[in-house]
Amino acid sequence: MRLHPKQAGNNAIDHLYGANFHRFVEMESSVDSMEIAQELGLSLGDVKKLKEKLKRS
Structure with a gap:
């Protein structure tokens, strides 16, 4: 099944929701970056x- 690029992008970053962005x-x-x-x-x-x-915003 093909995904629209926006759908593919959304699925690709789902695992980032558990990250602590303040940290x-x-x-x-x-x-x-490695650490x-x-x-x-x-x-x-x-x-x-x-x-x-972060640089864009």
Whole structure:
């Protein structure tokens, strides 16, 4: 079954809802991406996407 790009994007980030974003913001300036990913249980790609989204807002 094919998914619309918006549906695929929504399904791809569902696992991010368990992450503590306040902790992410605190760690972002002092810790590298690998440590953030390990600490929050995310992939490096997810960390990169979150950093990009924070820069946009």
